[in-house]
Amino acid sequence: MATSLPNINEIMDVCLLAGKIMLENGAETYRVEDTMARIAAGYGIKHSHSFVTPTGIIFSADGSESTKFSRILERSTDLRKVTMVNSLSRLISNGELSLTEAYHQLKVLETAKLAYPIFHKVAAAAIASGCFLIMFQGQWRDFLPAFFAGGAGYFCAVYLERFVRVKFFSESLAAFIIGLMALFFVSTKIGVQMDKIIIGSVMPLVPGLLITNAVRDLMAGHLVSGLSKGAEAFLTAFAIGTGIAVVFSFL
Amino acid sequence: MLQKGTPTMIEQLITSFIAAAAFGIIFNAPKNSLLQCGFVGMLGWAVYFSFVSYKFDPVLGTLAASFIVAFVSQIFAKIFRTPMIIFSVAGIIPLVPGGMAYDAMRNFVQNDYNIAIQLAAKAFMLSGSIAIGLIFSEVIYRIFQKS
Numbered sequence: 001m002a003t004s005l006p007n008i009n010e011i012m013d014v015c016l017l018a019g020k021i022m023l024e025n026g027a028e029t030y031r032v033e034d035t036m037a038r039i040a041a042g043y044g045i046k047h048s049h050s051f052v053t054p055t056g057i058i059f060s061a062d063g064s065e066s067t068k069f070s071r072i073l074e075r076s077t078d079l080r081k082v083t084m085v086n087s088l089s090r091l092i093s094n095g096e097l098s099l100t101e102a103y104h105q106l107k108v109l110e111t112a113k114l115a116y117p118i119f120h121k122v123a124a125a126a127i128a129s130g131c132f133l134i135m136f137q138g139q140w141r142d143f144l145p146a147f148f149a150g151g152a153g154y155f156c157a158v159y160l161e162r163f164v165r166v167k168f169f170s171e172s173l174a175a176f177i178i179g180l181m182a183l184f185f186v187s188t189k190i191g192v193q194m195d196k197i198i199i200g201s202v203m204p205l206v207p208g209l210l211i212t213n214a215v216r217d218l219m220a221g222h223l224v225s226g227l228s229k230g231a232e233a234f235l236t237a238f239a240i241g242t243g244i245a246v247v248f249s250f251l
Numbered sequence: 252m253l254q255k256g257t258p259t260m261i262e263q264l265i266t267s268f269i270a271a272a273a274f275g276i277i278f279n280a281p282k283n284s285l286l287q288c289g290f291v292g293m294l295g296w297a298v299y300f301s302f303v304s305y306k307f308d309p310v311l312g313t314l315a316a317s318f319i320v321a322f323v324s325q326i327f328a329k330i331f332r333t334p335m336i337i338f339s340v341a342g343i344i345p346l347v348p349g350g351m352a353y354d355a356m357r358n359f360v361q362n363d364y365n366i367a368i369q370l371a372a373k374a375f376m377l378s379g380s381i382a383i384g385l386i387f388s389e390v391i392y393r394i395f396q397k398s
Binding site: 025026027028031077078079080081082083086087090114115116120121124125127128130131132134135136154195198199202203204206208209211212213215216219237241244245248249 | 262263266267269270273274276277278279280281296332333334336337339340343344345347349350352353354356357359360361378381382385386
């Protein structure tokens with residue numbers, strides 16, 4: 001069998017930690033598996049096996065008795081962390097990063113708060129909503145209503161999720177608030193086309209990342225994670241639809 | 252109905268650039284990649300918009316746009332040595348048939364099931380064409396890489 005490395009447990013820890021960070025921050029499944037295999041190879045484990053699903057990672061290496069498992073509880077999107085783990089793994093495969101150093105850096109990265117401040121994100125969501133309104137053939141007159149509705153909706157989605165911890169609920173409530181605001185703007189004659197305002201403002205909540213990831217996973221042969229990500233995307237879309245639907249019952 | 256004419260191509264380009272870059276911020280893309288995100292989004296939307304305004308089927312437009320988005324993202328990923336997903340996500344978002352899904356949902360709620368199912372089927376077709384565009388460009392890129 002493969003020559004057993006003395007520090008094989010530490011290597012596996014580094015691999016799992018890197019995989020966990022990537023998966024928690026919205027990387028595709030095949031990329032997570034690829035990165036873990038590369039890190040393992042960089043430290044001398046020629047053959048490693050991993051099984052990655054959106055809710056957990058199982059990793060084992062040839063030459064080691066144990067198989068390790070890591071549970072993924074929260075998933076969000078932070079592409080900067082994905083990029084950073086990616087560049088760390090590049091360093092490791094070039095042999096420029098020692099094992100302890102890599103573990104230390106990953107540990108720091110795991111808890112680091114690299115996200116843009118919430119205020120920036122809400123502003124970005126508001127601007128994006130306004131721009132989407134124009135892209136979907138809306139009128140410039142509706143720009144401001146979409147701007148405010150989109151910003152408020154995104155803020156609610158983020159804030160409520162911290163509060164209630166149920167994604168479905170926070171998303172449908174955010175969509176409900178968007179619908180209410182659009183209704184308010186149109187009935188006070190500030191806005192004109194209610195449909196366009198709602199479509200534009202809902203866009204920041206649409207699970208676009210999940211959909212693309214689900215499809216790419218399915219095509220890469222990761223059937224389990226592809227299907228479960230697809231289910232998550234569908235649930236989000238359904239939540240948004242429900243929120244809007246409630247508003248229509250007032251009409 | 253519309254007062255000052257429908258939005259022109261230039262307006263579309265500018266708004267799609269800003270929207271895609273803003274999505275980069277929402278997804279926490281690194282600061283130095285935001286401009287590229289905007290560029291990819293603008294390119295994809297420009298392709299889609301020109302297809303649709305020349306009366307092609309939206310499915311075809313979405314297919315072409317997602318193909319271009321994925322292809323350019325792959326080239327950027329190679330140049331900047333980052334995961335491709337950073338660029339492709341921002342470009343794909345505008346193509347997602349959110350408006351149509353919304354219309355379908357609205358018709359469902361108003362008990363107009365015939366129209367609702369038609370719209371839902373169309374939205375499904377559009378999402379499928381996004382997927383096929385992504386895969387197609389990945390395959391072509393791999394073939395290029397090998398030769």
